[in-house]
Every structure is written in structure tokens, then in C-alpha cells.
Amino acid sequence: MACKFIVFSIGLALALGIVHETGHAGEWGKYQVEDRRSGYTYRTKETRAMQDDDFQNPGMALVDEGEALWSMVDGKAGKSCASCHQDASVTMRGVGAVYPKFDIGLGKLKNIEQQINTCRTGQMQATPWKWEKGQLLAMTVYVRHQSRGMPMNVKVDGSAAPFFEKGKAFYNERRGQLDMSCGSCHEAYPGTRIRADMLSQGQGHSFPTYRLKWQKVGSLHRRFRGCNKQVRSKPYKYGSDEYVNLELYAGWRARGLPIETPALRN
Amino acid sequence: MANFKARIKVPKKAKKGEVFQVKTLVTHKMETGLRKNKKTGKKIPRFIINKFACNYNGKEVFSSNWHPAISANPYMSFYVRAEKSGSLDFSWTDDKGQVGTKSAKIMVTG
Numbered sequence: 001m002a003c004k005f006i007v008f009s010i011g012l013a014l015a016l017g018i019v020h021e022t023g024h025a026g027e028w029g030k031y032q033v034e035d036r037r038s039g040y041t042y043r044t045k046e047t048r049a050m051q052d053d054d055f056q057n058p059g060m061a062l063v064d065e066g067e068a069l070w071s072m073v074d075g076k077a078g079k080s081c082a083s084c085h086q087d088a089s090v091t092m093r094g095v096g097a098v099y100p101k102f103d104i105g106l107g108k109l110k111n112i113e114q115q116i117n118t119c120r121t122g123q124m125q126a127t128p129w130k131w132e133k134g135q136l137l138a139m140t141v142y143v144r145h146q147s148r149g150m151p152m153n154v155k156v157d158g159s160a161a162p163f164f165e166k167g168k169a170f171y172n173e174r175r176g177q178l179d180m181s182c183g184s185c186h187e188a189y190p191g192t193r194i195r196a197d198m199l200s201q202g203q204g205h206s207f208p209t210y211r212l213k214w215q216k217v218g219s220l221h222r223r224f225r226g227c228n229k230q231v232r233s234k235p236y237k238y239g240s241d242e243y244v245n246l247e248l249y250a251g252w253r254a255r256g257l258p259i260e261t262p263a264l265r266n
Numbered sequence: 267m268a269n270f271k272a273r274i275k276v277p278k279k280a281k282k283g284e285v286f287q288v289k290t291l292v293t294h295k296m297e298t299g300l301r302k303n304k305k306t307g308k309k310i311p312r313f314i315i316n317k318f319a320c321n322y323n324g325k326e327v328f329s330s331n332w333h334p335a336i337s338a339n340p341y342m343s344f345y346v347r348a349e350k351s352g353s354l355d356f357s358w359t360d361d362k363g364q365v366g367t368k369s370a371k372i373m374v375t376g
Binding site for chain 2 (some may be wrong): 048055056058060061064065212215
């Protein structure tokens with residue numbers, strides 16, 4: 001009788017163990033893929049609630065602005081984005097998941113911001129928008145927002161491979177007076193405190209994101225510059241090759257995670 | 267009238283006596299007046315929305331005075347009891363005296 005009970009207990013423990021394992025894996029639902037967790041999962045429930053409610057999310061204002069810009073005619077060619085690309089919800093769906101990607105003409109990577117400005121100077125014959133200013137941010141948010149919920153899926157092989165390796169090297173290279181690499185924080189200590197903030201895994205899928213600290217939406221390159229300054233190294237320019245390569249690596253780190261643009265972070 | 271980009275959410279229909287939620291969000295940088303221009307060292311003058319009000323068929327049902335600690339792009343939500351069909355008129359007043367308005371209609375049944 002006692003023997004039976006022990007067998008039963010072991011069986012129960014095994015069953016519970018399995019339940020616990022699966023329960024753990026699905027803890028964050030779509031915001032977790034294997035051991036990769038979105039920055040969303042490191043935020044407080046109040047911040048997450050703000051992102052979940054499209055009305056409360058102040059980043060959504062930029063989506064509206066981007067939508068208006070989409071059909072705004074500009075430049076000598078008398079075209080708008082919609083003249084070529086028609087309905088953004090169809091033509092731009094999935095774009096956010098694959099950029100930055102290799103551009104044959106340039107011979108290097110190109111991200112969404114650069115593609116928007118290439119369209120503006122080439123097709124529309126208009127002046128390019130300035131980095132980190134309202135219009136370029138709004139359009140980037142709008143374009144990436146069309147892919148919301150789609151898994152990040154950047155191409156890192158083929159012609160993109162050497163740039164991916166450069167991005168990876170940048171990520172792991174120590175820099176600045178503090179002699180720290182991106183990985184020194186984002187690989188060694190995600191989920192722990194860095195002063196009042198909590199470290200995420202250093203991924204690029206949620207950008208441009210509304211940051212409560214900034215009180216506005218900012219690009220991934222602004223975040224890179226912030227991180228670089230914090231380790232007291234000289235930041236690179238917006239849209240520099242170094243950052244675009246790093247953007248590819250950060251996108252690869254988030255592979256499979258859903259795009260959240262405009263996400264909300266603190 | 268100032269160009270305030272505001273979003274409001276009011277139910278289209280409500281039963282008489284029902285308490286419904288109103289959500290508002292206005293896009294504004296809410297400059298506190300405490301920051302300095304890093305290059306010149308001069309203070310950036312305060313520029314915030316200092317008053318928010320909501321009128322229901324001309325009668326004020328909610329208002330609040332805002333101060334520099336209010337974040338950029340302020341979100342405000344509150345509850346109103348449905349009485350008569352009509353409109354809810356929202357207004358935001360900033361430090362320069364500019365007023366942004368937006369209104370929504372509501373149908374009250376029963």
C-alpha cells in the first residue's frame with residue numbers, strides 16, 4: 001500500500017513538473033520566443049497596460065500623423081507615398097519585419113528611415129526628412145506599425161552576412177571610458193536593475209518606441225546613442241553604417257518576437 | 267484657435283442614468299519651465315496646458331487645473347452620468363491662452 005502511494009507521488013510530481021515546464025515557457029505568451037523575451041516583459045504592469053490600450057498609448061498619435069503624411073503630395077514629381085505604394089496596410093505589411101536589409105545599389109544595408117528618404121529624394125524629388133524629427137519618425141512609426149504582431153525576421157545570410165558580423169562585433173566590442181560592450185549589460189544582466197531602470201535583452205523589434213523618459217517617440221539609433229553616451233564613448237551619427245549594422249544584429253536578437261511599434265517603454 | 271491634436275473616446279449610445287467612461291489624450295510637449303537650454307544656459311520658458319474642461323450640453327461636468335508635473339501628451343479619463351442626448355465639449359487651454367476644442371455626440375436612450 002505504502003509502495004503504491006510512493007509510485008503515485010512520483011507520478012504526480014512528474015506530471016506537475018511537466019505542467020510547470022510548459023507553464024513557464026508560455027509565461028509571457030507571444031512576448032517570449034525560446035529564451036528571448038521582449039522588453040515588454042521587463043516593464044511594470046502599469047506600463048504594459050499603457051501599451052496594450054491603443055488609446056492610452058501616446059505613440060499612436062504618431063501613427064495618425066504618419067497616415068496623414070502617407071497621402072501628402074510633396075516634391076517636384078508631385079507624388080505622395082500613396083502614389084506608388086497605394087494602401088499602406090497592404091503594401092507595407094511585413095516591411096518592418098525584414099528591415100534593415102541589403103541594398104544592391106548602395107552595396108550596404110539600408111534601414112526604414114533611409115528607405116523613406118531614398119523614396120523622397122528619388123521618386124518624389126523632395127527634400128529628405130531630418131533624422132529624429134517629427135515627420136521621419138511619424139512615417140517610420142506608421143510603416144512599421146503596419147507589421148505589428150508579425151514576427152521579426154531579418155535576413156542575416158547571403159549578402160547581408162558581412163554586415164551582420166560587423167553588427168555582432170560592434171555589439172560585443174568594449175568601448176568608452178567605462179570599457180563596456182552592449183552585451184556587458186544586455187547579455188549578462190537582463191532582468192536586473194540598472195539604477196532605477198530594468199535591463200532588457202537589447203533587441204530592436206519595438207522601435208521607434210515611445211519612451212516615458214523622453215516623453216516622446218524615439219528611434220533605435222537614438223537609443224544606441226544614449227547607450228553609447230552612458231558608457232562614456234562618443235556616439236555615432238544617426239543613420240551611420242555602424243548603427244545600421246548594429247540595428248540588423250539587434251533585429252536578429254529579436255527574431256520571432258512580434259513587432260510592437262509603437263511600443264511603450266520607460 | 268490653436269491646433270491641438272487631441273483624441274477623445276466617448277460611447278455613441280448610453281442609457282439614461284448610466285455612468286460611462288470618457289477618455290482623452292492631447293498631444294502636447296508640456297514644457298515645464300525648469301529645463302535649461304544646454305548650449306546657452308537660459309531657461310526654456312514654461313509652456314503647458316494649464317486647464318482642461320469638459321462641458322456636457324453646456325454644463326461643466328469635469329475640469330482640472332494642470333501644473334508643470336503633468337507629463338507630456340497628457341491622458342485624462344473620468345466618468346460622466348448620462349442624462350440627455352447632446353454633445354460633450356472638451357477644451358484645453360495653454361499658457362499662451364490658446365484654446366483647443368473637440369466635441370463628441372452622445373445618444374441617450376430610455
